[in-house]
Amino acid sequence: MENQNSKIKIAFIGYGYWGPNLARNFFQLPEVEISYICDQNHEKLAHLNRIYPAAKLATDYQEVLDDPETKAVCIATPLSTHFKIAKAALLAQKDVLIEKPMVENSKEAKELIDLAKEKGRILMVDHTFIYSGAVQKIKDLLDKDELGKLYYYDSERINLGLIRSDANVISDLAVHDLSIIDYLFSQKPLAVSALSFNHISQNQSETASINIRHENDFISFVRVSWLSPLKIRKTIIGASKKMVLYNDVESDEKIRIYDKGIDVNPSQVTPFAPLYRSGDIVIPKIDQTETLKKAAQHFVDCVNLRKQPLSNGEAGLRVAKLLEAISESVKEKGREILIS
């Protein structure tokens, strides 16, 4: 029914864990046509013609980039190959969506940002969570200053598995929090103190705790683990007027807004007499659209309207800088590392 010529042709490079989710969500968008699905491992491509009969299949990403019809590519390959493939894609004049984390270090991030600018291409990182109804709701609360002075972001993201040999729990799980923190808070991060541990894997950490000191006494704290019997996705935002619980394992009640806090009357500092406030709790209705579908739609909108994505290359760069500082602090057993 739609005019096939008006559809954006998008290729998918990397069809391991995340690639199928990306393809499935883009496939649901009426303005998208999947032109190519590409994976080095041709076994991953078997049966795909049953699900995506119109897509060509390839094992060499250069073949994909050489296709003049393909306007954009989604890269979901192992982290170590992100930079090389994204660079080639930008050089081939494709708009690019890269799975998080964008690249391995800030130098690569800067190079991609510059190249995208030079070529006039869209560069987006798949910081999926910032497009979720829950994070968007928190962003609203912050924009309307409903929480007051911000104290902390405290996140616990733990479960059993998926331990990998090619990534650690920080680049896999903690990056979600780093991208959320980057999106939500204007308080610049100043320094990082982080620890990580491994018990199962030979050389990839499975558990980590990360503290970030920000401007204005704001702190953020991220605890991640692949070695927990419980699945927890819980973030608390502490602030002076209201506090927020973001519980992502809940299906319907992801956000709770607490009218709770501690007030100190300036005249009561000595003797110290804090007042505890405890009022209503509100569980707001939030948008239930699948988050990845919203991120896919955002990329398509940016491609169509030639506008900067919310999670553009600069966001990817800021997260890369945090990851560099975290990595250094981990090596020095928790010593505080300033963020450049």
Place this chain on the structure above:
Amino acid sequence: MENQNSKIKIAFIGYGYWGPNLARNFFQLPEVEISYICDQNHEKLAHLNRIYPAAKLATDYQEVLDDPETKAVCIATPLSTHFKIAKAALLAQKDVLIEKPMVENSKEAKELIDLAKEKGRILMVDHTFIYSGAVQKIKDLLDKDELGKLYYYDSERINLGLIRSDANVISDLAVHDLSIIDYLFSQKPLAVSALSFNHISQNQSETASINIRHENDFISFVRVSWLSPLKIRKTIIGASKKMVLYNDVESDEKIRIYDKGIDVNPSQVTPFAPLYRSGDIVIPKIDQTETLKKAAQHFVDCVNLRKQPLSNGEAGLRVAKLLEAISESVKEKGREILIS
């Protein structure tokens, strides 16, 4: 009905937040008579004759120690006065129970231990939680080696309040975890990395995160806060065979034992292919007796039988050493501090 002469006469020094709880629980023990209740603030003593008609009331602890009938004292005064009062009590030949943390530093702890030995007196710290049905159940599991190789102790102990001007969240809340860790695990603590923060109070931290490295790759992690909209008391123990959740805000289901884990076949390290195990969960029935009553009974038993308490002066000393290292790491913004 009971022979009043055979009862142990116990005095209570300090009747602020915890003192009333101690007195109430000791009062329920048939072998105890409350001889004195003492607090500097005589308003705290008003109406006490209605509840404890047989107890004498005093504002000067020396009056209590001078009473030859009083055989033991429970000290629940501010931390800075513990050492002085406990020393005077031991010198007056009293058995002594001290509210946690025992003293401000390891030097004081050692002096009390030596004095108790010299005088042949019982010295017990009120590490209440180790007497709970839940911690006793975990101890059983460990003693029977049901968990396998231990990976971590991960505890979150947060709520709103009670911010104090005379104590910080570490000496108040984290000490519970330090005493539980000390009791449960034989893996010697080697080093500490800790951070703390204050947003409300002028100079007392309200939020802290503490990592302890132990022998044999065991780690412990303690997160405490007085500035959370939620009350959480949750500890996860990670291990190779079974894992444990200890959720102390549950009334009936405090312990869950998960038959979950990750196994690595030695022949499958390359390529890395961990196996995820996920079996039954067991919620064992645990002893529901009020924990403080059990601790009180333990002190009375030690007094009667002249035996060492589970939480004796040595336990208090080990916790004091941890607190010293934590305090030093906090000052150095998370730098790892070796434990002496």
Place this chain on the structure above:
Amino acid sequence: MENQNSKIKIAFIGYGYWGPNLARNFFQLPEVEISYICDQNHEKLAHLNRIYPAAKLATDYQEVLDDPETKAVCIATPLSTHFKIAKAALLAQKDVLIEKPMVENSKEAKELIDLAKEKGRILMVDHTFIYSGAVQKIKDLLDKDELGKLYYYDSERINLGLIRSDANVISDLAVHDLSIIDYLFSQKPLAVSALSFNHISQNQSETASINIRHENDFISFVRVSWLSPLKIRKTIIGASKKMVLYNDVESDEKIRIYDKGIDVNPSQVTPFAPLYRSGDIVIPKIDQTETLKKAAQHFVDCVNLRKQPLSNGEAGLRVAKLLEAISESVKEKGREILIS
């Protein structure tokens, strides 16, 4: 400090399961003095002088009623004795609080109401729950018409025990719901259909389900059991604008107000196209005072101010009528019985 003469002297007759709770809560009120505690079984009175040194102890309730100083009595004896003792108390010019259910049938209820009127005495039934912060909050919502047209009251009140040989689960547990329904809703009950079952006891039902048809298409449904592995205290109030969950096993979050519902546009009845509304959920802060203490205070206020209690004899009579109809329906295996 208070003038002892100005205190109301109250006697407690029946010191089994509920009597101690009543006495403890009245004892906390500064305007009350406990004059007598009376129980046929003198073992129940042992040690009471340690808790209530000023109270006289008695095994014969007539001795209590003969005391001219005693102005009011609280009756917490077995149901079959309520009428006799309450009648004697009213004849002795005492104000009377009776444990629920007030009496065994509506004839007795009427006689007590008439006698109380004749003697100018206060007659209150201990419908404790209507004094709770949670029920008061619901009453507020109804009074302000925040729920819209009322559809149903649906309550589940189940747990393991306490099976008794002298009462069934209806007179023990379901009466709580009947008194709440009577207090909250103005829709007159018209008919009852009820079933009950016993599996453990010889002749007392342990499980029952009760449906009440009210005016204006309002229905109420009460499910009670003493034979459940779970403790549930859950009531849902269905209505056109907002719906309420009252979960009494929660300590802090007993009430949830759902902005949920189903709307039918009159023009959309054919084809039938209901619209589902699903908005925010609010968990209001409610008064946390112990409910029985509030009920005790209400009785004392009524005695002092000579005013009608919320749960007066008439409320007791209405509940008695419901119990009579329920009993008849149970005998006829669920046949609907009209309420007189």
Place this chain on the structure above:
Amino acid sequence: MENQNSKIKIAFIGYGYWGPNLARNFFQLPEVEISYICDQNHEKLAHLNRIYPAAKLATDYQEVLDDPETKAVCIATPLSTHFKIAKAALLAQKDVLIEKPMVENSKEAKELIDLAKEKGRILMVDHTFIYSGAVQKIKDLLDKDELGKLYYYDSERINLGLIRSDANVISDLAVHDLSIIDYLFSQKPLAVSALSFNHISQNQSETASINIRHENDFISFVRVSWLSPLKIRKTIIGASKKMVLYNDVESDEKIRIYDKGIDVNPSQVTPFAPLYRSGDIVIPKIDQTETLKKAAQHFVDCVNLRKQPLSNGEAGLRVAKLLEAISESVKEKGREILIS
């Protein structure tokens, strides 16, 4: 790869609410080929060639039945058409799976059973839940006599919507429980007492409560509603040795086995002194395969092996008899109706 000729060709008649779920699950089975999808409303068939390119689309079910290649049909049309279409399908020598409830009355059920026998065809009702990991686990417990003497089945199945004009809450939601009860328990149902109510719909009940009396003092109780702000899917099975909670809204912990109960020592009936047992709770690991996929596989296995399904026509007949009795009791406002 598979030999197309060896695949069973199955047609789907009715593609409204449930039909798409059936088709999707059968499509995942390698031994199945979808030959036809049929719905009177041709709009429902739009875009289906994108998902099921090999399926023919039809608006007339007779066209489907005339196809000699199609060996089996799945019927998910409105209840009032089940009998007519199933009869035509059996006459056309097709194996038949019918969405629950099978038919409108026991007469129709018997006719289909006889016809299937005569034609040597498989007749299965889609009593989906009996194929779930949870119900299978309970069946195991019963088969191994781990629960002891059975007391009751108590189920609550409530949520907001989906109110329909062509079915009531009993034939839609309560049928799930009736089919589970029929599958799990050998105690023959003897009589039914049921009530139902409607507040939104003109003539279809949205709320119902059903009590069934079985042999051996076993009772079952089913509460269903489309007019609740909460989604609850909770069943408790009471018994003498162990009790079971089946909570179907939990994703991982659907079954809990409680070592709880009440024992009466025969020598303690007078005075009545029940003993409350409260031991461990076990949350067994259960099979997480999608239930409808397992039901689909069962149908295919029965077709291939010419064996009787667990939920055969006889099961459909027994449920139809219960529905008839329920309907009669509802009309008589809860009067007990014997089951023929």
